[in-house]
Amino acid sequence: MSCILCASNVRDSVLEGLSVGPEYRDIGRPILYGDELVDVACPSCGSRVRQRALAQLLARAEPFLDRSTEVLLVSASAPERLLVSKYWRRTLHVSLLADWKDPDCLTNVDITDMPQIEANRFGLALALCVLDYIPKAGRAVAEVGRTLKLGGTFIYWIQPYRIDHRLGSGTKVRSWQAYRDPDHVYGNAGESRACAGSSIPDCRFGPGAMAGWAKGAGLIPGIVRIRDHLSELSTVFHTAKKPHDPGLLR
Numbered sequence: 060m061s062c063i064l065c066a067s068n069v070r071d072s073v074l075e076g077l078s079v080g081p082e083y084r085d086i087g088r089p090i091l092y093g094d095e096l097v098d099v100a101c102p103s104c105g106s107r108v109r110q111r112a113l114a115q116l117l118a119r120a121e122p123f124l125d126r127s128t129e130v131l132l133v134s135a136s137a138p139e140r141l142l143v144s145k146y147w148r149r150t151l152h153v154s155l156l157a158d159w160k161d162p163d164c165l166t167n168v169d170i171t172d173m174p175q176i177e178a179n180r181f182g183l184a185l186a187l188c189v190l191d192y193i194p195k196a197g198r199a200v201a202e203v204g205r206t207l208k209l210g211g212t213f214i215y216w217i218q219p220y221r222i223d224h225r226l227g228s229g230t231k232v233r234s235w236q237a238y239r240d241p242d243h244v245y246g247n248a249g250e251s252r253a254c255a256g257s258s259i260p261d262c263r264f265g266p267g268a269m270a271g272w273a274k275g276a277g278l279i280p281g282i283v284r285i286r287d288h289l290s291e292l293s294t295v296f297h298t299a300k301k302p303h304d305p306g307l308l309r
C-alpha cells in the first residue's frame with residue numbers, strides 16, 4: 060500500500076503535509092517522455108500523478124463541495140471514476156471514442172458540441188488528459204461551460220510536456236499520431252507505435268492558452284497546484300468557474 064488513494068496512513072500524512080517517508084517514495088513505475096519524468100504509477104494500485112493529485116484536491120476541498128450535484132466526467136479512467144464516486148452519486152460519463160470499460164459511458168460524444176446535453180446541468184465537470192487531443196480546446200471549454208450550473212466549475216488538466224512556451228496563448232498540432240499517455244509513446248519522433256496514423260491530434264499549447272479558453276467562454280479562470288508524494292512532480296489543474304453574476308466580472 061503506497062499512495063494517497065490506496066493507503067489510509069499515507070493519505071493522512073499527505074493531508075497533514077508530512078513527509079511520507081522514503082519507504083513510500085521511489086518505488087513506483089516511472090513513466091518517461093524522452094528523458095523527462097512525466098508520471099509515476101503507484102506500485103500497489105496503479106494510480107497516476109493526476110489521480111493522486113485529484114485525490115488530494117478533493118480531500119482538502121471536501122467541506123466546500125456540493126455532494127448533491129451531478130458531475131460530468133469526460134473520458135475518465137477507472138481510478139478516476141472510483142475516486143469521484145466517493146464524493147458524488149450522480150455522474151454522467153461521456154467519451155468520443157472508447158468507453159473506458161464503463162458500461163454507463165455515453166460514447167460518440169464530442170465535447171466541443173453536445174446538443175444532446177442540456178445547459179445548466181452540472182455542478183462540476185472533469186476532463187483530465189482530454190483537451191490534450193483537441194486542437195479547438197477553447198470550444199470544448201465553452202461547450203462544457205454551457206452545461207455547467209451557475210457557480211459550477213470545470214477542472215481540466217493537460218500533460219505538462221504539451222506546454223510550449225514559444226506559443227504564447229496559441230495552439231499547434233504537432234502531428235496527427237498521438238495516443239493517450241507517454242507509456243504508449245515510442246521512438247524519438249514521439250510517435251505511438253500502437254496508433255501510428257491514428258489521426259488523433261498531438262497538440263501543443265502556449266502557457267496562456269488554458270486561462271484564455273476560460274475567459275473566452277465567459278468563465279473565471281483559476282489554477283490549483285498539487286505536489287505529488289510519490290514522484291515529487293507538480294500537477295497543475297486549470298479551473299473555469301461559471302459566474303453567478305457575469306456583470307461583476309472585471
Ligand SMILES: [Zn+2]
Pocket residue numbers: 060061062063064065066101102103104105106
Ligand atoms: Zn496506490
